[in-house]
Amino acid sequence: MTPAARLQAAIEILEQILDGSAVEQALTGWARRSRYAGSKDRAAVRDHVFSSVRQMNSHAALGGARTGRGLILGALRSGGVDPEPLFTGERHAPAALSEGEFERAVPDLSIVDLPEWLWGAFQSSLGADKAHDAELALRDRAPVFLRVNSTKASVSHAQEVLAEGGIETVPHPSASTALIVERGERAIRNSRPYLDGLVELQDGASQAIVERLNLQNGMRVLDYCAGGGGKTLAMAAAARLELVAHDAAEQRLRDLPERAKRAGAKVKIAKTHDLKSMGRFDLVLCDAPCSGSGSWRRAPEGKWRLTPDRFAELQDIQASILAAAAQLVKPGGVLSYATCSLLVPENSAQVDRFLDHHPGWSVHDTHQWFLDEGTDGFFLAQLQAPAA
Structure with a gap:
C-alpha cells in the first residue's frame, strides 16, 4: 500500500468508528477484507486510527470536520504534513482537497481531547495544572x-x-x-x-500495585476482579501463595490456565457461586471496573463512549464489589481496592463511601500513580478489616 492508500483506509475505518463500531472491531474487519495489506500496512493504518481517536477533538478542529476525512486531515496538519500531495484521488488515495479544505485551521490551544463534561471531572479531581498535563499525556501512545x-x-x-x-x-x-x-x-x-x-x-503501575501488597509466603489471596489475570500472575511470582482468581465475567479468565502454565504459576479459578464455600482470605484484591481514565492512551475510545450515567453506574458497581469482597476477608485481613482511574469519585471518594458503611475498617495505605511518572494512571487503597 502507498502512504496515501493507508490514509484512505484509515479514513474508512474512522467513519465506521464514528458510526458506532468499536475500534478493534473496525480494524479487524478491514484487515479481513484487505488481504493485500501487509503487516507494515496494517500497523501504519492502526497507528493512524488510534492517533485520531486519541485526539478526536483537536484533529477534527484542524481538519474542519468530525469525519474520517476531517480527522486524518487534522492529524496530518497536527504533524506538520501538507496533505495536498497525499490527497490526489489516484491509486486508492483520498480524493483531492476541495476548495474549503485548503483553508488551514489555526490550532486552538483551548481544545481538550475529552468530552466537555469529563473535562470538569478531570479538573475537580486533579486540579487545573495536573488536569491539563494529564489531558496532553492522553493524546500520545502509551509505552509498552x-x-x-x-x-x-x-x-x-x-x-x-x-x-x-x-x-x-x-x-x-x-x-x-x-x-x-x-x-x-x-x-x-x-x-x-x-x-x-x-x-x-503489563503496565509498570499495575506491577507496582502488586509490589505494594506486602504479599507473604503462605497467604491465602483472592484476585476478585481478575480480568485476564495479569495481576494474578504477578502475585504468583511475588510469593508462594494459595492463590484464587475470580471474575464475574468468567470468559475473561479463559486464557489464564494456559498463561499460568506458561509462567509456572499455580492458580485456582473460582466461579462466583463457589466463593462463599472457600472460606476467608488474608488478602482480597479488587481491581474494579472503572472509567479507565488512567489507561485511555491504550483504549482511547473509552473516553468518548463514557457518559455521565455510565460513570455513575460504575461507581455503584464499585461500591457493590467492595461490599461483597469485604465479606471474604479474614478478621484483621486486607481488602486492596485498585482502579486504573485518575478520577476522585472512583478512588478516594469510593473509599470514603465504603468506610461510612463499614465501621471498624481502616485505611493503612493509599497511593496514586500519575501519567507523568511514565505509567498508566492507577489508584490503590488498602483497607484493613477489624480484628475478631
Missing part, C-alpha cells in the same frame, strides 16, 4: 511495558534474551520487575521469552 517473571529469570537475563530477538528494553523505576520496550515491540508476542513465560505484557 514488560513484567519479568522473577521465578524464571532475573531482569538482566530477560533483557539479554529479549535483545537476541531484536527487542530492546530498559528497566523502569515503577517496579523492580518492570521493563520498558524501546524497540521491537511488535515482535514480543511471538518471541521466545514471551512464549516461555519469562516476561508478560
Whole structure:
C-alpha cells in the first residue's frame, strides 16, 4: 500500500468508528477484507486510527470536520504534513482537497481531547495544572511495558534474551520487575521469552500495585476482579501463595490456565457461586471496573463512549464489589481496592463511601500513580478489616 492508500483506509475505518463500531472491531474487519495489506500496512493504518481517536477533538478542529476525512486531515496538519500531495484521488488515495479544505485551521490551544463534561471531572479531581498535563499525556501512545517473571529469570537475563530477538528494553523505576520496550515491540508476542513465560505484557503501575501488597509466603489471596489475570500472575511470582482468581465475567479468565502454565504459576479459578464455600482470605484484591481514565492512551475510545450515567453506574458497581469482597476477608485481613482511574469519585471518594458503611475498617495505605511518572494512571487503597 502507498502512504496515501493507508490514509484512505484509515479514513474508512474512522467513519465506521464514528458510526458506532468499536475500534478493534473496525480494524479487524478491514484487515479481513484487505488481504493485500501487509503487516507494515496494517500497523501504519492502526497507528493512524488510534492517533485520531486519541485526539478526536483537536484533529477534527484542524481538519474542519468530525469525519474520517476531517480527522486524518487534522492529524496530518497536527504533524506538520501538507496533505495536498497525499490527497490526489489516484491509486486508492483520498480524493483531492476541495476548495474549503485548503483553508488551514489555526490550532486552538483551548481544545481538550475529552468530552466537555469529563473535562470538569478531570479538573475537580486533579486540579487545573495536573488536569491539563494529564489531558496532553492522553493524546500520545502509551509505552509498552514488560513484567519479568522473577521465578524464571532475573531482569538482566530477560533483557539479554529479549535483545537476541531484536527487542530492546530498559528497566523502569515503577517496579523492580518492570521493563520498558524501546524497540521491537511488535515482535514480543511471538518471541521466545514471551512464549516461555519469562516476561508478560503489563503496565509498570499495575506491577507496582502488586509490589505494594506486602504479599507473604503462605497467604491465602483472592484476585476478585481478575480480568485476564495479569495481576494474578504477578502475585504468583511475588510469593508462594494459595492463590484464587475470580471474575464475574468468567470468559475473561479463559486464557489464564494456559498463561499460568506458561509462567509456572499455580492458580485456582473460582466461579462466583463457589466463593462463599472457600472460606476467608488474608488478602482480597479488587481491581474494579472503572472509567479507565488512567489507561485511555491504550483504549482511547473509552473516553468518548463514557457518559455521565455510565460513570455513575460504575461507581455503584464499585461500591457493590467492595461490599461483597469485604465479606471474604479474614478478621484483621486486607481488602486492596485498585482502579486504573485518575478520577476522585472512583478512588478516594469510593473509599470514603465504603468506610461510612463499614465501621471498624481502616485505611493503612493509599497511593496514586500519575501519567507523568511514565505509567498508566492507577489508584490503590488498602483497607484493613477489624480484628475478631
